[in-house]
Amino acid sequence: MAKPTIFSRYIPGSAARLLCSALAVLLILSGIIALILYLIYHPSHPHFTVLSAAIFRLTSSSSPTPATAISTSFQFTISIRNPNHRSTIQYDGLCIYVSYRDQPITPPSSLPSIYQESDGTVTVSPVIGGEAVPVSAEVESALMTEEAYGVVPLRLVISGRVKYRPGPFRSGWVNVFVKCDVLVGYRKGVSGQVPLLGQNECDVDT
CATH class of the missing domain: 2.60.40 (Immunoglobulin-like)
Structure with missing residues (x-):
């Protein structure tokens, strides 16, 4: 049986999945922005x-x-x-x-x-x-x-x-x-x- 995570203890399953997805999207966007800035300003x-x-x-x-x-x-x-x-x-x-x-x-x-x-x-x-x-x-x-x-x-x-x-x-x-x-x-x-x-x-x- 799967051990409950910190998210499942305090956040409903659907909300936890949504939060994880939002964090993943935020990390991807941050990486894309960092890459764009590097390509623009890299001397x-x-x-x-x-x-x-x-x-x-x-x-x-x-x-x-x-x-x-x-x-x-x-x-x-x-x-x-x-x-x-x-x-x-x-x-x-x-x-x-x-x-x-x-x-x-x-x-x-x-x-x-x-x-x-x-x-x-x-x-x-x-x-x-x-x-x-x-x-x-x-x-x-x-x-x-x-x-x-x-x-x-x-x-x-x-x-x-x-x-x-x-x-x-x-x-x-x-x-x-x-x-x-x-x-x-x-x-x-x-x-x-x-x-x-x-x-x-x-x-x-x-």
Whole structure:
């Protein structure tokens, strides 16, 4: 024999079934509303694109210590687009450096904090480099060879944190990591603007 439930003790059977049905419908509606709000306000990753590059120095360091080092000076123009129509984005603690064959060839440089409106675009043009950076002998040799060839593959790396504000909601800070692989047309002795070869969209991970 079925044991009476708390509903059957105090509520007639038909009323208990009606209450259970109402609660089930309420839960389903709440889930549907939550899903709709998520689809409407869920923010997408920002889009980073390298628009132009300038190389003012890219040479082996003449300093005897460290024995193998690269001395550089770059300037990249980067477009940061917020594709969200209902969400603003705040960027903080952004740091940028250039690497070659997975080895940094510039010291990290800081970027200012950025507040971006929904569906907005911000352009930054940081100057990166200055100090000599130690690298392996293989990296130095490969870089000099590709300079002589006239095409140099570089990776621009940006890291920091972002905060989204979709409509009435607000997220916490989340880490962002951006990798921009670019091919530049460059030969030793050239200084200034250099051509970008191929697509220059960046991979964004948060």
